[in-house]
Amino acid sequence: MHELAITQTIIDTVAQQANGVPVRRVVLEIGQLAAILPDSIQFCFDVCAQDTPLEGAILEIIEIPGRGRCRHCGHEMSLEIPYGICDRCDSLAIDIIAGQDLVIKTMETALCV
Numbered sequence: 001m002h003e004l005a006i007t008q009t010i011i012d013t014v015a016q017q018a019n020g021v022p023v024r025r026v027v028l029e030i031g032q033l034a035a036i037l038p039d040s041i042q043f044c045f046d047v048c049a050q051d052t053p054l055e056g057a058i059l060e061i062i063e064i065p066g067r068g069r070c071r072h073c074g075h076e077m078s079l080e081i082p083y084g085i086c087d088r089c090d091s092l093a094i095d096i097i098a099g100q101d102l103v104i105k106t107m108e109t110a111l112c113v
Contacts, residue, residue: 003040004048006102010041011048014107023054025108031099033066033082066099 014026030038038061045059066079070086071093077086084094 003037004044006036007041007044007048010104011045011052011054013104014054015052018053018107018109020053022110023057023107024110025058025060025106026054027060027062027105027107029062029064029101029103029105031064031066031101033079033096033099034102036102038063062105064099064101067097068094069097070094 010026010028014023028041030036030041042059042061045057049055049057066082067076068079068084069076070089070091072091073086073089075086075088076097077084077088077094079094079096079099082096082100083092085092086094
């Protein structure tokens with residue numbers, strides 16, 4: 001389960017950026033072609049966040065659809081797997097243009113009083 005290591009890296013990165021300030025919410029974008037299971041990240045988040053500034057934070061995950069572009073005709077299409085056949089010219093030469101990334105989109109911290 002590589003999602004545990006990925007989640008720990010997310011926690012470490014956000015905690016470092018928060019600089020000790022409690023974090024209330026984290027928003028991630030996970031591409032559907034990223035070979036990362038959003039449900040597993042969600043499951044690991046609370047465990048990995050214990051005893052960090054992210055403990056008790058809400059994790060929101062936005063799934064980004066996969067998109068590809070045909071190298072032969074330039075047609076763009078949806079991809080559910082990281083390869084495909086162009087539905088316009090039947091070419092196998094498809095470049096992935098979206099859906100492979102994991103991005104920490106935003107984090108919301110608590111106000112210091």
